[in-house]
Amino acid sequence: MDGGIEMEQTVRKVLIGNYQDLPESLGKAVEVDDKELAVFRLSNGNVKVIENKCPHRGGKLSEGMVSGEHVFCPLHDWKINLTDGLVQAPDEGCVKTYKTSIEDNQVYVEIPER
Amino acid sequence: MQKKKLVLIGNGMAGIRAIEEILKLLPDQFDITVFGKEPYPNYNRIQLSKVLQGDTEIKDITLNEWQWYEDNDILLYPGETVTKIDKENQVVYTDKGKETPYDHLIIATGSNPFMLPLPGADKEGVTAFRDIEDCEKMIDASKNYKRAAVIGGGLLGLEAARGLLNLGMEVDVIHISDYLMERQLDRPAGELLQKELEAQGMNFYLERHTTEITGEKRVTGLKFKDGGSIPADLVVMAVGIRPNVALAQATGVEVNRGIVVNDHMETNIPNIYAVGECAEHNGMVYGLVAPLYEQAQALAKHICGMNHQGYKGSVLSTQLKVSGVDVFSSGLINETAETKAIKLFDEWQNTYKKIIVQDDKLAGAVLFGNTKEGTKLKSLITKGASVEDYLESQQAALDDESIVASMTDDEIICGCNGISKGEIVHAIKTDGLSTLEEVKGATNASRSCGTCRNLVTDLLSETLGDEYEVNTKETICNCTDFSRDEVVAEMKEKGLTTSKEVMNVLEWKTEEGCPKCRPAINYYLGMVNPQEHEDERESRLVNERLHANVQKDGTYSVVPRMYGGVTNAEDLRTIADVADKYEVGMIKLTGGQRIDLLGVKKEDLPNVWKELGMPSGYAYGKSVRTVKTCVGAEFCRFGTQDSTGMGIQLEKKFEGLNTPHKVKMGVSACPRNCAEGGIKDVGVVGLDGIWEVYVGGNGGTELRKADLLVKVKTKEEVLEYTAAFLQYYRENAAYLERTSHYVERVGIEHIKEVVNDEQLRKELNERMDEALGVYKEPWNEVLESGTTLKDLYEKVTAK
Ligand code: SRM
Numbered sequence: 001m002d003g004g005i006e007m008e009q010t011v012r013k014v015l016i017g018n019y020q021d022l023p024e025s026l027g028k029a030v031e032v033d034d035k036e037l038a039v040f041r042l043s044n045g046n047v048k049v050i051e052n053k054c055p056h057r058g059g060k061l062s063e064g065m066v067s068g069e070h071v072f073c074p075l076h077d078w079k080i081n082l083t084d085g086l087v088q089a090p091d092e093g094c095v096k097t098y099k100t101s102i103e104d105n106q107v108y109v110e111i112p113e114r
Numbered sequence: 115m116q117k118k119k120l121v122l123i124g125n126g127m128a129g130i131r132a133i134e135e136i137l138k139l140l141p142d143q144f145d146i147t148v149f150g151k152e153p154y155p156n157y158n159r160i161q162l163s164k165v166l167q168g169d170t171e172i173k174d175i176t177l178n179e180w181q182w183y184e185d186n187d188i189l190l191y192p193g194e195t196v197t198k199i200d201k202e203n204q205v206v207y208t209d210k211g212k213e214t215p216y217d218h219l220i221i222a223t224g225s226n227p228f229m230l231p232l233p234g235a236d237k238e239g240v241t242a243f244r245d246i247e248d249c250e251k252m253i254d255a256s257k258n259y260k261r262a263a264v265i266g267g268g269l270l271g272l273e274a275a276r277g278l279l280n281l282g283m284e285v286d287v288i289h290i291s292d293y294l295m296e297r298q299l300d301r302p303a304g305e306l307l308q309k310e311l312e313a314q315g316m317n318f319y320l321e322r323h324t325t326e327i328t329g330e331k332r333v334t335g336l337k338f339k340d341g342g343s344i345p346a347d348l349v350v351m352a353v354g355i356r357p358n359v360a361l362a363q364a365t366g367v368e369v370n371r372g373i374v375v376n377d378h379m380e381t382n383i384p385n386i387y388a389v390g391e392c393a394e395h396n397g398m399v400y401g402l403v404a405p406l407y408e409q410a411q412a413l414a415k416h417i418c419g420m421n422h423q424g425y426k427g428s429v430l431s432t433q434l435k436v437s438g439v440d441v442f443s444s445g446l447i448n449e450t451a452e453t454k455a456i457k458l459f460d461e462w463q464n465t466y467k468k469i470i471v472q473d474d475k476l477a478g479a480v481l482f483g484n485t486k487e488g489t490k491l492k493s494l495i496t497k498g499a500s501v502e503d504y505l506e507s508q509q510a511a512l513d514d515e516s517i518v519a520s521m522t523d524d525e526i527i528c529g530c531n532g533i534s535k536g537e538i539v540h541a542i543k544t545d546g547l548s549t550l551e552e553v554k555g556a557t558n559a560s561r562s563c564g565t566c567r568n569l570v571t572d573l574l575s576e577t578l579g580d581e582y583e584v585n586t587k588e589t590i591c592n593c594t595d596f597s598r599d600e601v602v603a604e605m606k607e608k609g610l611t612t613s614k615e616v617m618n619v620l621e622w623k624t625e626e627g628c629p630k631c632r633p634a635i636n637y638y639l640g641m642v643n644p645q646e647h648e649d650e651r652e653s654r655l656v657n658e659r660l661h662a663n664v665q666k667d668g669t670y671s672v673v674p675r676m677y678g679g680v681t682n683a684e685d686l687r688t689i690a691d692v693a694d695k696y697e698v699g700m701i702k703l704t705g706g707q708r709i710d711l712l713g714v715k716k717e718d719l720p721n722v723w724k725e726l727g728m729p730s731g732y733a734y735g736k737s738v739r740t741v742k743t744c745v746g747a748e749f750c751r752f753g754t755q756d757s758t759g760m761g762i763q764l765e766k767k768f769e770g771l772n773t774p775h776k777v778k779m780g781v782s783a784c785p786r787n788c789a790e791g792g793i794k795d796v797g798v799v800g801l802d803g804i805w806e807v808y809v810g811g812n813g814g815t816e817l818r819k820a821d822l823l824v825k826v827k828t829k830e831e832v833l834e835y836t837a838a839f840l841q842y843y844r845e846n847a848a849y850l851e852r853t854s855h856y857v858e859r860v861g862i863e864h865i866k867e868v869v870n871d872e873q874l875r876k877e878l879n880e881r882m883d884e885a886l887g888v889y890k891e892p893w894n895e896v897l898e899s900g901t902t903l904k905d906l907y908e909k910v911t912a913k
Pocket residue numbers: 663664665666671673702703704705706707708710733734739740776778793794811812813814815816852
């Protein structure tokens with residue numbers, strides 16, 4: 001811990017596209033700066049964004065199978081929670097998650113700035 | 115970021131466990147290099163006695179296959195010894211002249227067997243018992259020699275002796291103390307053990323001090339201090355082990371008995387760690403895997419920079435793995451002035467149990483004859499549980515059949531891997547495990563010495579209750595209790611048309627299924643209702659959704675259709691041009707007589723397909739893959755039939771058919787069978803005036819020779835019988851069941867009966883035609899659909 005000092009975090013809102021353009025129950029890879037994000041439009045309508053890199057061996061999670069609030073990595077089937085980014089047991093690890101918002105049908109993702 | 119260089123010296127149980135733990139915590143952070151003196155991948159040394167006893171092969175005790183190292187990008191140098199460490203410049207040197215720099219260096223060199231410095235100890239026929247090579251030496255000796263002498267009546271010596279008995283040798287065990295395993299057992303248990311082993315055929319010389327190994331070039335016998343002697347033509351020294359510290363010592367690392375480490379497994383030299391039998395922690399050197407695995411875990415956390423309290427030492431327990439003998443001990447084994455003991459000796463059943471109590475707490479135990487309670491006792495002793503707690507839990511155990519019922523969740527079941535009852539039960543419940551193998555895979559429990567196997571199976575049956583027995587019914591996956599047949603029947607009966615509907619109506623336990631059931635349901639829906647079913651792309655796994663094979667780096671491969679494996683100059687030119695233009699990573703001829711363009715970027719796939727202008731080869735699909743053909747009558751001097759023509763016809767007819775698993779075919783024009791029809795799902799062999807059709811062959815994971823289905827005269831009949839067979843397979847096999855497993859399961863005779871029935875054959879052909887009727891070439895379909903192109907293949911950049 002850094003001695004309890006709260007660092008101020010600035011975030012940048014990045015437009016990633018039209019809500020309708022996101023395929024339903026599937027993921028889509030979106031590049032923002034040097035990051036690759038995986039954007040999912042779930043069957044319940046929510047949009048989730050996580051880092052597009054499986055902590056196991058780097059599989060592109062955007063190509064995984066989506067089930068409820070989880071995605072299964074396309075390479076070796078790790079199961080990852082789209083909300084908190086946690087890998088489900090018996091595997092371990094986590095991916096970064098990003099906040100999203102939808103305004104006027106436009107989907108934005110919040111990218112923290114250093 | 116530059117990855118840190120992590121070097122491991124010693125490709126053994128403790129070192130590799132540390133690597134496994136590190137990979138679990140931080141999978142991609144280190145460039146890992148492993149040097150191992152032995153020319154094998156990491157194997158389970160504990161099970162060497164099994165190899166020696168002849169019931170296990172070396173490959174069965176491998177813990178990490180070669181593939182594992184590759185999968186984890188670990189550079190392994192088997193058969194290579196590290197000879198020097200330059201601690202200033204942080205570089206290691208090997209006997210093969212390699213230099214490797216490190217940021218972190220783990221020394222896990224294990225132990226050396228201690229060889230008594232007796233006159234004659236260098237003779238042929240004298241061996242230790244430590245590694246695969248030693249086992250091979252003993253097995254070889256047993257083929258030519260009769261009499262073995264084992265020096266040392268401890269754990270190792272007795273396991274060696276048992277192995278040699280199994281190999282058909284006469285075995286004498288020479289032991290210096292007046293009872294066996296005196297370091298792990300008390301006298302009563304040691305004496306009971308001796309009686310039991312004598313009954314098995316071992317011969318003991320107790321309180322004997324060997325002074326000389328006699329013989330010319332090869333050993334012929336032993337001499338004792340009391341003047342006695344025995345003949346022997348194989349001598350196994352199993353008197354103990356010494357931490358292997360030479361390398362560390364030469365490097366200037368602090369060494370006492372072992373390499374001295376702190377709670378984080380750090381030596382006194384920065385960035386050098388030691389773990390395993392070579393390490394000395396708090397004055398203790400451990401020779402059993404359980405503590406070593408705890409050390410490995412602590413080390414991994416430390417190297418990965420995780421907060422943790424470090425390694426705090428371990429309570430030891432031992433179990434002897436000799437068939438027919440059960441002994442166990444843990445903690446204190448002999449009484450002292452401060453202890454009281456609970457002792458039970460049942461002469462009738464020949465069991466003995468002693469519990470040592472110190473300050474009202476359990477401090478040690480010795481069991482003989484019945485060791486079921488061992489695991490539980492070990493965990494109580496480690497916890498320092500009170501006697502009352504123990505006696506209470508024992509009462510509970512009496513009422514129950516299995517010991518596991520009376521164990522609390524934090525009690526350890528698998529001592530080697532430190533897996534508690536709670537962890538196993540949790541895994542059984544949440545992952546829907548139902549077999550020992552599944553538990554092993556999910557939790558590591560029972561993956562080392564295997565003595566907890568019964569406890570794990572008890573836990574399975576306790577946790578699953580009646581389900582455990584009933585579990586023979588194979589459900590589609592853990593999302594449902596329905597089997598494949600039940601689901602298909604419900605689909606038909608209730609007219610279910612989408613996966614969503616199936617999962618709702620049949621009350622799926624998960625919201626939207628999993629990668630096992632989703633593709634399966636999608637397939638069954640299409641099979642039941644070929645005309646109406648709309649393929650659900652979100653239920654397809656990546657390859658079938660994108661119509662290309664995903665590679666480990668996220669690129670894809672493209673295999674164009676090449677009917678019967680026959681091509682022409684123009685197509686080859688096109689392929690070459692496309693390969694150049696899109697800079698494909700590799701052009702490869704495949705095992706199925708195709709050309710594979712590997713390493714294509716996803717966003718390039720549509721253009722590559724377009725410019726190739728060829729249909730998809732379906733190299734990614736649960737579908738008809740390839741029909742391999744041989745040269746055939748057109749050119750070959752032995753050819754009797756037009757095999758290429760037949761193959762092309764088969765491939766054109768069945769192209770794009772969805773099947774439970776992939777279907778591969780081969781057509782040859784004589785019994786030489788150059789297209790390997792004997793290991794294909796459908797193999798066709800042309801003879802003079804006859805075609806033989808074989809089915810159910812497989813050349814993959816489990817080889818299976820195909821069975822003869824029928825002999826027919828014409829090409830049309832080949833197509834007709836093949837269609838009937840494939841349709842019957844489509845309608846009855848479980849998703850992901852290859853024809854080989856399916857044919858094996860239902861039997862070729864049954865399939866013959868169906869397919870030879872004219873009426874049934876006709877109906878099967880009609881339904882096959884219906885299924886084939888809806889096929890649309892997928893690459894072209896993508897190119898023609900703007901939305902699919904956008905949804906699945908477009909590259910998106912946002913700012
Ligand atoms: C390309 C090819 C290797 C090659 O370069 O020659 C290949 C490549 C793959 N095979 Fe294969 N197999 C290839 C011929 C074979 C053969 C030989 C044959 O077809 O004549 C076999 C044994 C024959 C058999 O299947 O009976 C074979 C048995 C397997 C198996 C084991 C199947 C089984 O039932 O045991 C798998 C795993 C699976 O399908 O679940 C597999 C799976 C795979 C996958 C798709 C693994 C995957 O999921 O990523 C490989 C894709 C590699 C990649 O990165 O693109 N591959 N594979 C061959 C393509 C054949 C073709 O022309 O279409």
